[in-house]
Amino acid sequence: MSLPLLAKFIRQHTHDVCNDLNGLDLEASLLAELAPGGEAGESVARIHGQIRRLAADLRGLSAKFVEPKPVRALYAARELFLIWQNQPAALDPAPLVQWSDALGAEQVDVDAAALADVFRELLANAQAFGTGAPLLAASRVEDGKVAFELREPKDAPVETAGWGNAPFAAMRHGHYGLGLWEAQRTITASGGEVRRHFAKDTMELITTLLFPVA
Structure with missing residues (x-):
């Protein structure tokens, strides 16, 4: 597989996965409203954090496969x-x-x-x-x-x-x-x-x- 084709796949796949993670993040927000405190609330907060870190990692991965355009x-x-x-x-x-x-x-x-x-x-x-x-x-x-x-x-x-x-x-x-x-x-x-x-x-x-x- 050529590098440009691999880069295109990675950018598209990470975009699709990030969309799914955004959906999970919204679901976690709903759970936070239903369970605003206690252990359940702490668990939902951890889920929020994990989802957002994973989404950030995927966006970072996708960015590495964009041709650099330095502002010189x-x-x-x-x-x-x-x-x-x-x-x-x-x-x-x-x-x-x-x-x-x-x-x-x-x-x-x-x-x-x-x-x-x-x-x-x-x-x-x-x-x-x-x-x-x-x-x-x-x-x-x-x-x-x-x-x-x-x-x-x-x-x-x-x-x-x-x-x-x-x-x-x-x-x-x-x-x-x-x-x-x-x-x-x-x-x-x-x-x-x-x-x-x-x-x-x-x-x-x-x-x-x-x-x-x-």
Whole structure:
């Protein structure tokens, strides 16, 4: 099955299921009126919460299969690096990151909100599959491009060929291999480039996001 066809199926199916969940949510509201208190009321409240979380998860899944359409504008590259530094606070537990900024007054044409999501995904993924050692995040300019680099210490070599090129590459409970794929699509749609390689001498997985200096 082609990816566009799969994406179309997922968007339609999640839409249909969400409609059914909306119906269940209305039924739960009716039950809440019939049983306004006590254990029954608490049970209905839990049902409400579960239905709404499931619907939100499905809408989020569907959104991942929509072609990214970044709203780009000129930003100081250093400002974007500061946005990256704010992302660990959104994760629980927050990863340990050592920051190094070598940028000047360079600007890049990107969607800052979308890039913040990418930065957060990179950190979350590094934390989920890391050693617990601090991550190293750096910014610099190389060959007329702004580079945002993340170094992840690893216990064993990592094969990076094909990373981010297809969904469902690595699945575990509650996670379906969509984060890096979505990040890759977002960076590409923003005119950027993603490079990944494993440095055997330092035992680090190195991910670099590159954007042309505007």
